[in-house]
Amino acid sequence: MRWMTRAMMIGGAGWLAGCAGMGVGVGEGASLGPVEVLVAQIEAEQGPLSDQARAFEASVDLDGDGTSERLVYVRDPSLCGTGGCALTIMEWRDGRWQRGQVIGPVELPVYLSDEWDGEVVIGVTVAGGGMQERIMALYPAPEGYPSNPTVPPAVWWRDDPGEVLIAEGSGRAVR
Numbered sequence: 821m822r823w824m825t826r827a828m829m830i831g832g833a834g835w836l837a838g839c840a841g842m843g844v845g846v847g848e849g850a851s852l853g854p855v856e857v858l859v860a861q862i863e864a865e866q867g868p869l870s871d872q873a874r875a876f877e878a879s880v881d882l883d884g885d886g887t888s889e890r891l892v893y894v895r896d897p898s899l900c901g902t903g904g905c906a907l908t909i910m911e912w913r914d915g916r917w918q919r920g921q922v923i924g925p926v927e928l929p930v931y932l933s934d935e936w937d938g939e940v941v942i943g944v945t946v947a948g949g950g951m952q953e954r955i956m957a958l959y960p961a962p963e964g965y966p967s968n969p970t971v972p973p974a975v976w977w978r979d980d981p982g983e984v985l986i987a988e989g990s991g992r993a994v995r
């Protein structure tokens with residue numbers, strides 16, 4: 821990768837943008853970050869995101885195995901409904917980022933609890949659709965986290981939700 825770094829320094833942002841596009845086309849997934857992998861998959865399935873698309877991400881070891889997962893939240897008018905957008909758990913497997921569980925609909929912020937029984941409780945904000953805004957706690961189960969935070973087994977998190985994992989203002993433009 822050293823030549824690439826050097827070329828990027830010489831060639832500047834235009835060259836880098838071209839390279840990233842080529843990387844998707846030839847399957848060089850190992851060089852792509854979790855947001856780029858997810859956005860490429862979403863666009864392949866649902867068409868291009870808008871210019872307003874923003875991505876939010878946070879790194880956390882959800883299962884305590886020593887390898888961090890990434891929580892990725894992509895906000896775009898083409899993806900999101902009145903209740904919010906999807907929160908995707910990206911997992912590092914076989915030398916590349918792969919899409920894991922999808923949780924939604926979710927609004928920001930996303931919270932992280934102290935460890936619960938060795939695993940991490942995710943808190944998500946739910947609102948919209950006539951619902952009062954509240955924070956729902958998602959407890960991990962053997963099959964994963966509850967995929968819909970608006971219904972059980974997600975539970976209303978009435979206590980202090982703890983640390984903010986993904987804040988409203990932390991996103992970046994996807995392109």
Ligand SMILES: [Ca+2]
Nearest residue numbers: 882883885887
């Ligand atoms: Ca892990």
